[in-house]
Amino acid sequence: MSLPTVVCGRSGRMANLLARAVRDTTDLALAGRLSLRDPAGPPAAGVFTALTDLPAAPAVVVDFTHRAATVRLLRAAEDTPCALVVGTSGLTDTDQALLRRVARRRPVVHAANFSPVMALLRRFVGELAEVLDDSWDAAVVDVHHAAKVDAPSATASALAGAWGATRAAAPISSLRFGDAVSEHRLLAGGAGEQVELAHRVNERSAFVPGVLAAVRFAGRATPGLYRLEDALCA
Ligand SMILES: NC(=O)c1ccc[n+]([C@@H]2O[C@H](COP(=O)([O-])OP(=O)(O)OC[C@H]3O[C@@H](n4cnc5c(N)ncnc54)[C@H](OP(=O)(O)O)[C@@H]3O)[C@@H](O)[C@H]2O)c1
Structure with missing residues (x-):
């Protein structure tokens, strides 16, 4: 049986892309927008x-919209059983606290960047910071x-955090x-050498x-x- 999936947003770029992608799978079913x-x-x-x-309780709701909409979704999810995948940017500390509260009762995957390659890059930046000597910043x-x-x-904050850990x-x-x-670069420099890691997204796909x-x-x-890494490693 396919997994009923709801996509938030009726006209957004991510919303349209994700609704199409869900429709194109055989194991997920687009239950609504x-x-x-x-x-x-x-x-x-x-x-x-x-x-x-919605005609039936959704299994998973995917939200890549605007923080105002995400906050509304999180409040609704406190009373309506569903799992959430949240990618909306710009959530405040208060919004993040609400997200954590909802996650005590619902599965919530939240990531600043859903590119699997970016997840690897973050891990690599953390490892690099751990092994380089103190001359590096x-x-x-x-x-x-x-x-x-x-x-x-x-x-960017997550990359800086991976380095700053x-x-x-x-x-x-x-x-x-x-x-x-989007484009993110981590530039690091030590005694007499530099390293530059760059990740560029040309298409939201x-x-x-x-x-x-x-x-x-x-x-x-x-x-x-959960983080994206949890989903990728499961
Ligand atoms: N985590 C990641 O990997 C990742 C990747 C890409 C994008 N994003 C984030 O995903 C979000 C959407 O990106 P996008 O490129 O699709 O943007 P977009 O094309 O501008 O679409 C914005 C979406 O937000 C909704 N929206 C806008 N203003 C709203 C408001 N005041 N109240 C309620 N809903 C509102 C719209 O809803 P309607 O369609 O219903 O009008 C629309 O679906 C952004 O926060 C972006 O930074 C995250």
Whole structure:
């Protein structure tokens, strides 16, 4: 039997991409689209405006929208059983606390970046920071399209955090221009040499395999807050 999956957003780029990707699988079924705009936008065919309006309880709800919508979803998920996969950027500390509270009762996969390669890169940065000598320091560059609302990106913070787990924090420089999806660089320098690790996303489709893995994982997981790595290693 296929896993009933709801995609939040009726017109967003990630929402459309993920709805199509879910439809194209044989083990997931698109159970609906959920638009949690406030005030509610004009009604659209096949789009629900509340979790409780869906014809059947969803197994997994995927949310790559806007923090206002994500907060509404998290509040609704406190009362409606479902697993969540959340990729929306710009969540505040209060939002993150709400997410953790929901995760005590529901499986929640949350990642700043659903690219499986970025998950590996973060791990590598952590290992690099652990083994390099004290002459090394680092900085992170975060490049996104002009419309991105938050800076630094959560991915940049995660890269800086991976470096800073064992040594001085890496400062982040954020640049917002044009329409590129995203680019993150970790620049590190020691005595007489430098290393530069770069990850560039040209198409949002780069996130799809990680999101689908997270949906499948969330659909069978017990309540808890999980990272993309948990879904990829399961
Ligand atoms: N974690 C990751 O790997 C990852 C990867 C890519 C993107 N993202 C994040 O995913 C989010 C969506 O990205 P996108 O490129 O798809 O953006 P987008 O094309 O601008 O779409 C925005 C989405 O958010 C909803 N929305 C916008 N303003 C809203 C509001 N005030 N209240 C409620 N809903 C609102 C829209 O809902 P309707 O469609 O219903 O109008 C739409 O679906 C962003 O936060 C982005 O940073 C994360």
